[in-house]
Amino acid sequence: MTVAAERQAAQEQVKTMTMVAAVNDALRVALERDDKVMLFGEDVGMGGVFRASDNLQNLFGEERVFNTPLSEAGIMGLAVGLGIAGEKPIAELQFAGFIYPALEQINAQIGRYRQRTQGNFPLSMVVRAPYGGGIHSPEMHADSPEGLVAAVPGVKIVIPSTPYDAKGLLLAAVDDPDPVFFFESIKLYRSVKGEVPTGHYTVPLGKARIAREGDDCTVLCYGGMVEVCEEAAVAAAAAGVNVEVVDLRSIVPLDFETISESVKKTGRVVIVHEAARRMGFGAELSARIAEELIEYLHAPITRVTGWDAPYPPFTAAEHMYRPDAARVAAGIRKVLDY
C-alpha cells in the first residue's frame, strides 16, 4: 500500500476494541503489509490461548502463521535464524513466565547479534509475551520479567496500556530495526476498551504518554499498572491532590526527557510495577532519577511493586502481591507527607 492509501485506510474506520483485539488487528495489518512477516509460537495457529492471533492463519496461511513445537528456546532461536536470513519474525511466548528457557538466546544472541556481526546481521524481530497478573492464573502465568530482559543490552522493551497504543506500538515494533520485546498485560487484554483505527498507524517507540496531568506528584508506571495508578490518581484528586501519571510505554528506550520534566514540576516520585522490587525496573528508574534530578526532589522516591518474593503460586493471595490502587495511594501519601 502507498503511504497515501494507508493514510486514507487509517482514516476510514475507527472501531472500539479491546486490547487483545487491537493486538490482533495490528498483527493482521503487519502480515498484510509485508510478506516477510511471519507469526509463530505455541498454539498461535489456532489463535493462541488469549486469541491474539485469532483467524490470522485462515487469512494468511500456515506458511506465515503457524504453531511451533513446545519450546521457548526453540521459538526464540528460530526467530533469530529467520531474522538473520531476512524474514520478519513475530514470535509469541505463550506467557512471559515461560521466557526463562529462552533467556540464553535473548542474552547471548539476540542482544548481541548486531554488534557481533558489526552491523552486517541486524535482527529486526518482535517477541510478544502476555505478562503480569490480575486474573488468578496458575503458578508462573503471572510473572513480569521485563526487568530481566531490560538488563540485556541490545533489545528494546515495549509495554502498552491502551488498545490504541497496543496497535500503534506493535506496528512500530515490527518496523523497528532492532529486536523488540512486546509485553502485553493479561489483565488488560479484555478489561480495557478504546477507539482504534483499523488501518496502519504507528506510535513511536521511546515516547512516554502523560496519562493524567498533575503537579503534586509524579507516578511512573506502564502496562497493567497504568489503570491502577489512574484509579489512585482519581481518588487523590477527590482529596485535592493532583497526581501526574506517566505511562512510560517503553522502558527501553526510556523517555527520560518526559520523566525529567514531570519530576522537575512535581518534585515527588512514586514508581509502580508488578515485578518484585529488588532489581525490578523501578530500581533502574529510581537510580537514574536520583543521579540526574536529586536537586529537584522534595521527598525520597517511593516504589510500589511486587514484594521480594516469587509472584505467589497461591492464586488466593494474588491481591496481596499485585499493587492495587490503595497501595499506590499509600505510596502517594508517603511522598506527599514527607
Next chain:
Amino acid sequence: MTAALTLPPDPRLEGTLSVLSPSGELLRPDLVPGDEILLKLYTGMRRARVFDDRAMVLQRQGKLGVYPCFGGMEATQVGAALALQDGDWVLPTYRGTALAMMRGMTLAQILLAWRGHPAGYQVDPKLHILPFYIPIANQIPHTAGIALAEKRRGTGLLAMAFIGDGGTSEGDFHVGVNFAGAFCAPAIFVIENNGWAISTPTSVQTAAKNLASRAEGYGMPGIRVDGNDVLAMYHVTLEAAERARRGEGPTLIEAITYRILPHTSSDDPKRYRQETEADAWRGRDPGMRLRAYLESRGMWSEEQEQDVMKGMEAEIKAAMLEADQAAPIEPEALLEHIYAEPLAEMKDQLAEIRALEALK
C-alpha cells in the same frame, strides 16, 4: 461393551503393548497381575475419575481455580503409580492428580492445591511426590538428579517423572533424559502422549515416527504401551522399575492415550479438533475396559461399583468441608519459605503488607 468392537483401529496405537482389548478381552494372559492388584488398579482408576468429574463441576461453581482434567487418561497414571514402591519418587505434571491420589496425597490437599492455597503445596515429604510442575519439562533433569542420589546411597529406590508429548520438545526434556542415561540413574520417564499439546497435535510437535524411539539416542530402552490399558501400563512400569533397581539404568515409556476432555477447565477443544476423534477414544475408556474383564471373571458387580462411587462422593464432600476450613491466607504466606530466615527488608515488607491489609 459392543460399542468398542466397532472401534476403528488407531494408527497411534500401532506397535503398542496391550494386555486387554478395548472391550476387555484378554490378549496377554501371561501379563495379568494377581487379583488384589487387579482390584486396586480398578478402584484407583474409578476413584480418580470420580474426583476428576467432580473437580470440573467444582471449578464451574467457582470453588477451584483453573483445573487440568485428566478424565480418560487415568490408566497411565494409576498403572504406573501402582508399580512403584513406597519411597520411590514421583514427579508429576499439572495433570498428575491421579498420581497424587495414588501416592497418598489427601483429597483436601489436592483440592487446596487447585484452589491456589499454600496448604495444597505442603506435600508430606514422606510421600516422595513433588508438587505439580507447571513449567513444562523442568521436572525431567530433577528426576535424573533424584535418581542419581538414590543410586549413590544404594537404596534401590527410583524416580519416575511424567511429561506430555508436547513437553518432549523442550530442551529440559532432552537434557534430563540424556543425563539419566549417561549416569545410568534409576529413573523412569513416562511420556503421557495424549495426542495434543493444547491445540498442537503430536504430528506438529515432531517429525519423529514416535517418541519412544528417541530412547536409543539416549542409551536406554524405549517402550510403547497402550496407555488406556492399565494392565499394560502396570506391567511395563514394573519391568522398568525392576531394571532400574537392578542397576541397569533408566527407561523411556511412551504411553499412548487421549485427552477426551479440554486441556484445562479454561480450554475449548472445539476450536481445534474434531470431537469425533474424542468419541472414538471414549470407546477405549480405561475403566470400562478393566471392568469388563473383571466382570467376565466374576470379580466385580454393580453393587461394588456403587459402593466405590458412593464412598468417593462422600470422601469428596468431606474433603471439601476440610478444604473450606483451611486457615485464611495470611500475608506471611507471600514471604515465608523463600529463605530459611527472612531477609531484613522482607521483614519490613511483611509489616507493610500487614498494615495495608489492615486498612481493607
